[in-house]
Amino acid sequence: MTDTSLPCGDILSAMRQKNPLVQCITNDVAMNIAANVLLAAGASPAMVSAEEEAGEFAGLAGAVTINIGTLWAGGVAGMREAARAATAAGIPWVLDPVAHYATGFRRKAIAELIALNPTIVRGNASEIMALAGETARGQGVDSGDSARSAQAAATALAQRQHCIVAVTGDVDFVTDGARSIDIEGGSPVMPKVTAIGCALTCLVGACVAVAPGQPLEATVTALGLFAVCGEDVGRRAQGPGSFQPLFLDALHAIDSVQFVSNLRVKVL
Numbered sequence: 001m002t003d004t005s006l007p008c009g010d011i012l013s014a015m016r017q018k019n020p021l022v023q024c025i026t027n028d029v030a031m032n033i034a035a036n037v038l039l040a041a042g043a044s045p046a047m048v049s050a051e052e053e054a055g056e057f058a059g060l061a062g063a064v065t066i067n068i069g070t071l072w073a074g075g076v077a078g079m080r081e082a083a084r085a086a087t088a089a090g091i092p093w094v095l096d097p098v099a100h101y102a103t104g105f106r107r108k109a110i111a112e113l114i115a116l117n118p119t120i121v122r123g124n125a126s127e128i129m130a131l132a133g134e135t136a137r138g139q140g141v142d143s144g145d146s147a148r149s150a151q152a153a154a155t156a157l158a159q160r161q162h163c164i165v166a167v168t169g170d171v172d173f174v175t176d177g178a179r180s181i182d183i184e185g186g187s188p189v190m191p192k193v194t195a196i197g198c199a200l201t202c203l204v205g206a207c208v209a210v211a212p213g214q215p216l217e218a219t220v221t222a223l224g225l226f227a228v229c230g231e232d233v234g235r236r237a238q239g240p241g242s243f244q245p246l247f248l249d250a251l252h253a254i255d256s257v258q259f260v261s262n263l264r265v266k267v268l
């Protein structure tokens, strides 16, 4: 079922070979799991977010990721600096709009960040629907909408912002507004592990760092790696507690041949 025209195996191999530096401006909950996911998968994370250095550091990184999960005023200032520096230098950056619909503070921050032209936006179904202006049923950081129901919103958002949009859930969907791809796999246990989606956003950064000219394919590679490893671990884990360490081990152990042979993607 995998479309062999997608270079997902090559992007995974390149990530392992190049060990890209990824500046992850993420939330307080996600820091640890996100850094461990990148190290296990083969990238080099750095959680550098202060206003005083975030812009300068972006110039050193292969990609920048920005996540508004635990937002505060100084945090927004660092995000602004990093996003501006990345866009100015042509460094790809990824935006994770965690619960952006919940408060006026978040709505203002996400409007400012999206206007700085992210290369890729990755969120859950409710986040993507609300960003596209649709009514969404998210509760705090958790999605209340199905991923399928967010596909039209993702396509509209990609066309409006001229970026890649990825919506995750039981089936993942990635689009540039013209080409769209479904990714099957994962496990229903995954949304019971906090910040696993935030960690995925950082992995999208790691993949696009080594394939900056192919942001759609890089996004499919990161989501596909989570889908393949998540499905495998979901069969073996006892629950959310044992899922997390087994998942890190699986991200570390999988090679690109195993990855491609278990990847289920469909070009729509």
Ligand SMILES: Nc1ncnc2c1ncn2[C@@H]1O[C@H](COP(=O)(O)OP(=O)(O)OP(=O)(O)O)[C@@H](O)[C@H]1O
Binding pocket: 098, 123, 124, 125, 141, 142, 143, 168, 169, 170, 171, 172, 185, 186, 187, 188, 189, 190, 191, 193, 194, 195, 196, 197, 198, 199, 200, 223, 226, 227, 230
């Ligand atoms: N029901 C499900 N079945 C299979 N995989 C799932 C399911 N729900 C989520 N996933 C997978 O879990 C990962 C995270 O996606 P999710 O949409 O839950 O992110 P999120 O809501 O942003 O997470 P968080 O905010 O906790 O970091 C993705 O790889 C996704 O494919």
Ligand SMILES: Cc1ncsc1CCO
Binding pocket: 027, 029, 030, 069, 070, 098, 141, 194, 195, 196, 198
């Ligand atoms: C639980 C939680 N609260 C703010 S960010 C976050 C991590 C999942 O998005």
Ligand SMILES: [Mg+2]
Binding pocket: 096, 098, 123, 124, 141, 197, 198
């Ligand atoms: Mg999220």
